Amino acid sequence: MELTDLRFAKAVLDPTLIDGVYNACDQWCESCPLTARCLAFRCRPSADGDGDVYMHIAEAMDESMKALKDRHDAEGVPVPPGLAWLLANDPRNGSGVVLVDDPLERTGRQYVVQSAMYLMSRGDLPAEIPKRANGPTPLDVFIRYHFLIGAKVYRAVVMSSQAARSGDAAARDDADMAAKVALLLIDRSHDALELMHMDEGHARIDQLRAQLRRLRRELSA
Structure with a gap:
C-alpha cells in the first residue's frame, strides 16, 4: 500500500494550533515564536523541497483526504459530499488569480x-538571506518584504x-487582516x-519611501 502524507490530518487535531495565524504573519518563519502553533509551518516543505509552504499544505491536505476516502471505500461507507467535492475540485488546478x-x-x-x-541595479544582493546573529540588516528587511507588500x-x-458584493463577514475579516499585515510590512520597510x-x-530609495507613505495613507483611509 502506498504511504500517504498524513501530516495535515495529524496537525489539525492539535489543540494548540492558532487558527489561521499564518494569514497574519510576515512569512519570516526563522524569527517567529509561533511556528509550533502554525499549520503552515507544520506542513512546510522539507529542506530539499521547493520552498512553497502553501503548496505543501495543499498537497498534505489532498493526501489526507484521499486516505480518508480510501478508508470510507474499504469500509463500504458513503463518502461525505463535502469530501467528494473537495477531491473533485482541486484549487491547485486553477490560476487563483482575480483580475x-x-x-x-x-x-x-x-x-x-x-x-x-x-534591487536589480545593485551588485551586492545575496543569493539568499542568511540568518544573522545580530538580526537582519535593513537590506534584508527590504528584500524580504518588497514583494509581500x-x-x-x-x-x-x-x-x-x-x-x-456578498456581505461575507469572513471576507471582510480577511481583507482587514491583509491590510493590517501590509501596514506592518510597510512600516518595517x-x-x-x-x-x-x-x-x-x-x-531611488527616496522614491520608494514616498511610495510606501502613499500606500500607508491609502490603506489607512
Missing part, C-alpha cells in the same frame, strides 16, 4: 516593480471587493529604507 482594476492595487504593484528595479495589498483589495538612505543616499 482587479483598483488604484490601491496598482499602487502596490508599482511599488513591487520599482523595488525590483532598484504588493501581495498583501492585492489580497486586501480582492477580499474587500468580495465582502462588499520604510524604517529599513530610511537606514539604507542614511548609508547610501540613493535617489
